[in-house]
Amino acid sequence: MAKRPSKHLRPARPLSSGAFARLEHKGDGDWMVQTMPADAADKTYLCPGCNQQLPPGTAHLVAWPREASLGVTSAVEERRHWHTSCWARRR
DSSP, X not given: OOOOOOTTTSOOOOOOSSOOOEEEEETTEEEEEEEEOGGGOOSOEXXXXXXXXXXXXXXEEEEEESSOOTTOXXXXXXXXXXXXXXHHHOO
């Protein structure tokens, strides 16, 4: 049985919650932000704002830079899942 390649080597999957991303301005640049409803959240994620887990079934936000960083093919590859309150506190 072939071993599945590292998630870091696979192409980024598109978000599929059916919601539209909006542009938000933060101190470190422009970010695309999309809500992730509880029924679409089927994995455990680690919030970069508080380093706590977002368990499956938890509504949250997904954010990625408007423009990709150097060396990154697509900004969507840099997306991170945040607690809504952690993102709101971010400056």
